Amino acid sequence: MSEVTRPTLSDALTERMLELIRTGGHRPGDRLPSTRELSQRFAVTTPTLREALRRLEATGAIEMRHGSGIYVGADIERLVLPNPNMRELHAARLLELLDARILIEPPLAALAAEHAGRDEPAALKQALDEARRHLRGEDAELHDANMTFHRATARMAGNSVLHEVVDSLLTVHGPEQREILQIFDDRRRDYEEHLAILEAIEARDAAAAEERMRAHLVDVKTVIEHRLQPPK
Amino acid sequence: MSEVTRPTLSDALTERMLELIRTGGHRPGDRLPSTRELSQRFAVTTPTLREALRRLEATGAIEMRHGSGIYVGADIERLVLPNPNMRELHAARLLELLDARILIEPPLAALAAEHAGRDEPAALKQALDEARRHLRGEDAELHDANMTFHRATARMAGNSVLHEVVDSLLTVHGPEQREILQIFDDRRRDYEEHLAILEAIEARDAAAAEERMRAHLVDVKTVIEHRLQPPK
Structure with missing residues (x-):
């Protein structure tokens, strides 16, 4: 197994999720299908799906609420984002x-x-x-x-x-x-x-x-x- | 199993990865430990680790090169990022x-x-x-x-x-x-x-x-x- 597996699949999944949100006309705050439904729809395993979801979550395109579900994120239509990894400013x-x-x-x-x-x-x-x-x-x-x-x-x-x-x-x-x-x-x-x-x-x-x-x-x-x- | 599992663990892992990069004095382009080493060090499974890595990759803090390894990303010290999920501008x-x-x-x-x-x-x-x-x-x-x-x-x-x-x-x-x-x-x-x-x-x-x-x-x-x- 290579060091870093499935980069293309994860990219493609991210793209398909964004497409699903757009073509579905979903707006920030709208609820999306469950991880179970999504992994069936995209024919991928849950861990693979979750990698794509974390990417989208990190950039504010979706919000994953514990025990509740997946929602369209408030930042999906922003052009510019603050870097969430900034910790201290010199x-x-x-x-x-x-x-x-x-x-x-x-x-x-x-x-x-x-x-x-x-x-x-x-x-x-x-x-x-x-x-x-x-x-x-x-x-x-x-x-x-x-x-x-x-x-x-x-x-x-x-x-x-x-x-x-x-x-x-x-x-x-x-x-x-x-x-x-x-x-x-x-x-x-x-x-x-x-x-x-x-x-x-x-x-x-x-x-x-x-x-x-x-x-x-x-x-x-x-x-x-x-x-x-x-x-x- | 709840709809969205381990959000706290994934957040904590992201934070520990950023800490590892900072305290290690790593600069953009530097190679980081392999996923195998990282999952051992943090005592987590590979899928869990990979979720955290995808978050960091999505925001440019790390770069995952297929078949090569994990590197510190060029954007880790940026304050402001372009939204990678933008597809069309009205x-x-x-x-x-x-x-x-x-x-x-x-x-x-x-x-x-x-x-x-x-x-x-x-x-x-x-x-x-x-x-x-x-x-x-x-x-x-x-x-x-x-x-x-x-x-x-x-x-x-x-x-x-x-x-x-x-x-x-x-x-x-x-x-x-x-x-x-x-x-x-x-x-x-x-x-x-x-x-x-x-x-x-x-x-x-x-x-x-x-x-x-x-x-x-x-x-x-x-x-x-x-x-x-x-x-x-």
């Missing part, structure tokens, strides 16, 4: 990631101010209310609320591809961001800067939204650069 | 993808003009020479050369995260882009616009590089919008 990469956010997020804040539907800024306000409640509380909750604010702003800009890019960037640097929240002064300033961005979006002031988002992310980068410096 | 998404490129690539062309090392523009020239050779030839070769030009420009900007983002966006809309190349006039114009961008980068003229990249991508979008219109 300093230089973290700063590059922030530069990427500084390039992409400010123009999205401007577009959000221009395109936001009447009720959309309410979602931003909700995220900030949630952040305020956790200013002195748990890092994780505050971090989640802050990231919800950034994701929702990117979504309101109306370009789903750029929203996916921002979502991916925010997903991979979650752990580092949480660490940044440890100092209360930074938490407070983050909150106030977010609030100023929201006000610009509510006022439909694209130029101010863009400028405030840029200034905010430059501040975040400055704080992180400061932290990354080895203590003297 | 019109609205394709236009959003082009708007994303119009936002990201022009400032990268400016950075490339500012930061390119002395010999770096030669890589761009090489890609364009290759494109010129295929102007009347095969779509696939011309497309590859054009995408090499865009990727190399993004890489020269010096931000690895933004390079990954551009690389991901170019990867997912490959098939549609190839279709666009069918008309010779468009191929020729693409080539000339690329050449003008290269000239601006060679002249270290950041403003011209940015402006020309923007005008080029707006042209590409116009051509695609025209194509997407249903025939009257």
Whole structure:
């Protein structure tokens, strides 16, 4: 037996599963046939089928819920994914990631101010209310609320591809961001800067939204650069 | 037996494999232990191990070469990945993808003009020479050369995260882009616009590089919008 068996079969099975989802018109959240039915349909053994399912699961195309079944995954139609294998980000990469956010997020804040539907800024306000409640509380909750604010702003800009890019960037640097929240002064300033961005979006002031988002992310980068410096 | 077995074990194994790669100091291209050794080390059956390996393979963390072995994958340290399950892009998404490129690539062309090392523009020239050779030839070769030009420009900007983002966006809309190349006039114009961008980068003229990249991508979008219109 060769070291790595059946690569072609596993590839082909992955392809057939994707075809089944597409031609069946299945949408994210829809339930798919059971592993038993699938292995019969494709005439393969369960272990072989499961290899293909794990590939699709790893990239968000399907979701395997323990004891429940197989569902179409939320990420199947995304163009861009965060790398699920990222564990830690080295300093230089973290700063590059922030530069990427500084390039992409400010123009999205401007577009959000221009395109936001009447009720959309309410979602931003909700995220900030949630952040305020956790200013002195748990890092994780505050971090989640802050990231919800950034994701929702990117979504309101109306370009789903750029929203996916921002979502991916925010997903991979979650752990580092949480660490940044440890100092209360930074938490407070983050909150106030977010609030100023929201006000610009509510006022439909694209130029101010863009400028405030840029200034905010430059501040975040400055704080992180400061932290990354080895203590003297 | 439940519908979906061992999800936790497969997750844990994936994690242990990543740990093995990291603590072992392995780099992309390095050979990893065989499946036999790995299943002994982790005390799991081969099918269970293989599920974890397929997950890691699907996200580029490892590469399984038929009859040869398991290697650390080129994508293990990426932050952002193209979705490997994308098959076709609908019109609205394709236009959003082009708007994303119009936002990201022009400032990268400016950075490339500012930061390119002395010999770096030669890589761009090489890609364009290759494109010129295929102007009347095969779509696939011309497309590859054009995408090499865009990727190399993004890489020269010096931000690895933004390079990954551009690389991901170019990867997912490959098939549609190839279709666009069918008309010779468009191929020729693409080539000339690329050449003008290269000239601006060679002249270290950041403003011209940015402006020309923007005008080029707006042209590409116009051509695609025209194509997407249903025939009257």
